[in-house]
Amino acid sequence: MIRAIVIDDETYIRRNIIDMLSQNFKSEVNVVNEAESVSDALTKIEEYRPDLLFLDINLKDGTGFDILQRSELSKLNVIFVTGFDQHAIKAIKVGALDYILKPIDPAEFHEAVLKAIENNNKENHLEKLIEISSEYFNGVKNRRVILRTSDNVYAIYEDDIVYCKSEGNYTTFYTKQKDKIVVSKPLKKVEEILSENIFVRCHQSYIVNKKHVIKYNKQGVLIVSLDEKVPVSSRRKDYALNLIFK
């Protein structure tokens, strides 16, 4: 039985979540307690040692990230529940964490809880994910992103990513360390988690880190670190070159 705590400052939302859980996951998830603030949550987490948190981001005395950073639990699953907070959503995406939106779509909710049940008691590097997500949320300088492959979870500095190449619904990251990391995400989703001021979509299928661009040759190709070649689409040439070389 998964022990869950629902943290939200709205009583009705807490009630809604608890209702939906008892309707659909009565035998899998047991809501041990609920909390309405950061301090309240920290006490209850300490007391009940839950496996899963339904965590709102904006609380009266802080944020959901505050709770995650200050609690010392490992192997803790988190499902963020958020309204309209794009910065927080991007932070969650960067950390490859799970989230559902308010008002809660029962289908989305169902999927998220199933995933949590599946991941329970698994080594899921949650501390790492939370750490990186919090870094983004708090705005550190040298950012990292979480790249989840079928086998591994990578926490990679943006500066180490040379370029990304799209292959259908998969994207390959080429790093400075000569790693190739294949992530099951379309390039558009990848673009969402990368810093706009460092990465340039120079081609339909490529995103390049402008810090790694060495030169642009006449064949319409960027030469980047590792002596790799990244094409520039003719239509985006002016725009891309302007961003890269200005």
Next chain:
Amino acid sequence: MFKAINFFRLNRINAIFLLLFLQMFCFQCSEIDRNADSKTQLIITLQKQSEKSTSTDSIRSFLEEAETIIASTAAISDSLKAENNFLLGIFFRKIGRIDSAAIYFHKSADYVTESISNNRELFYHYATWKAYFDQNKYGDCFSITEKFRALINDDDYYNLKYFNYMLESTYNQIGDYQKALKYNKAWIAASKKTNDVSRIHTTLISQIKYRYYLNDKTGAYQILDSLLAKSNTISDIDKRQLYLDYGVYLHQDKDYKSALSYYLTSVNFTKNLPENTFKINELATAYMNICDVYINLKEYNKAISYLDSAALSGLDKISSSRQKDFLSYQLQLASLTNNNLSKVNGFLDAIYDYQLKEYENKYTNELAALTKANEKQQQIQQEKSQLEIANFKRTVTLLSLVAVTIVIGVLLYKRRQYRFEKEQLQIQQRLLRAQMNPHFTFNSLSTIQNYINEDQGKATNYLLKFSRMLRLILENSMQNYVQLNEELELLEKYMDLQLLRFPSNFTYEIVIENFDKDDLLFIPPMLIQPFIENSIEHGFSGIDYPGIIKLILTQKGHYLECVIEDNGIGINRKTNQGKTSASTYLIGKFLKKATKSEIEVINKSDIDPAQSGMITKLIIPIKLTQND
């Protein structure tokens, strides 16, 4: 042939000039004491400085400054004005412009109107007379002398002495010895009255001349003898003149032997004169006179030797008239002694050479002066042109600076204007979205309200879809440009949502003509939705056939052509203009600004009465990036 007499006269005049200069300084000291006024003091200071100055330029500038002060100050005494003119006269005399000097001297004399009250006033007149005299303007000499006489009393012997002297000199110069003699005598008389007989011998020597030429030879010789008798009281200079004159008279009276002895005595005195051209000329003249005497005595060898002595100091040193005399004596002697003429020729050549050299010198000097003047003019011209070039450069620099400033100003203005327009556009866009969101939101909320009453399950479903769409709208609305596929996703979501409200009421189709849906094209958000809303809400209201919405997108360069076609009731039957038309009005205005083209609205029935519905054509700006 007998030119000797004229020389001593100049000497005598110069001596008087010097004497009066000394008196002038004494007078000025007393003048200063009388003037307390500062201006006057200043003028006096300037005048004193001018007298101390050695450079002609500073003298002139001091005096001209004094002259300016005089001109601008009313209460300046006549004596000071006279003094300034006098000093200017002296200045011009010094630089050799004797005609100007005469004018200033005369001006100074004109300030004296009552009587001659001091030496200074005497000297104004004397200097005027002297300046005219030196220019041979004897008429002017007489007029100034006459003016001078009117200012002195009959018993003012001191000034009368000068008056007589001036007249005597003037008459002497014009050859009226009768009158000259008369004023010579008057001079002596006046001199005796003033107890100053220092220059009486000089005057008497002059008198001898007048008497001699007036054929009073007895009187002339009498005075000559009487003067010689008391020669120990006569100065050497006067004695020289005396012996010379005696010799000349005797010479003319053909008493050659006696004349010779007087000439020789005078030569001895002449030799004691200070070394200058006067002495050289005097000696040459004396030797030639002696030569002439020997010719008359037929002692040609002696004549030749004395003539040779005349040329001892160098033929070129003596005056040209003396050179001529010298040559004619040479020729005379050569013919008298039947000697060959080669010696005369030699002298002639020498004189010719000398004169040629003189001429050349003069020519060279003139040429040099001319060249110098030319150079100076060229220099001035050059300086002038350099100044002009500098001026031109300065003007050009100034003009280019002004031009650059104007260009920068215009550019800044244009940039500002561009920014302003861009801001205007963005503000308008924001206004547009603000206008649309609530409109759409409230329509949706009223739908939810209906569902809650009818079917709670449908209400929840609709609410979730509505909230997802609202999220999308909000996300898009935060950008000035959104990726085209996101906007299309939003439109699809919107139409799906509308289909929940009006099931099987209409179908929709999105046609992308010449690009890919996922192409990185960005457009301003929420421009198309109001027209689709218009078709659904108004075009399809009350129709009894399935409605069709067709959205056709075509990329045309930097613009996206967007055609929204429906088969609804068309525009003519529209009853509710309300908010939709406010939206379309704002969109139209925005697009007009951004693309310079208007929204085209076509009523299908206008083209083909068998058809109904509307075609709306928008031209929307495209960007390749989200950032502007």
